[in-house]
Amino acid sequence: FSYYSVPFGSSSDLPSPGDYDGDGKFDTAVYRPSTATWYVNRSSTGLHIQNFGVSTDIPLPNVFVR
DSSP states (O other): OOOOOOOOSOTTOEEOOBBSSSSSSOBEEEEETTTTEEEEEETTTEEEEEEOSOTTOOOOOOBOOO
């Protein structure tokens, strides 16, 4: 068993880790409802910021490959 912690996002962000780049590793990600913006720190290509959704959305952690 191991534990991994990294500061990322702000206190109002909703965590949503997952494999966003398809490399088999979990990426740090948060959804910021106030601006409907995703912040994804991909292990292969770095930070990706994307507006998507509405403020009432609730993110579901999963594996998403583009």
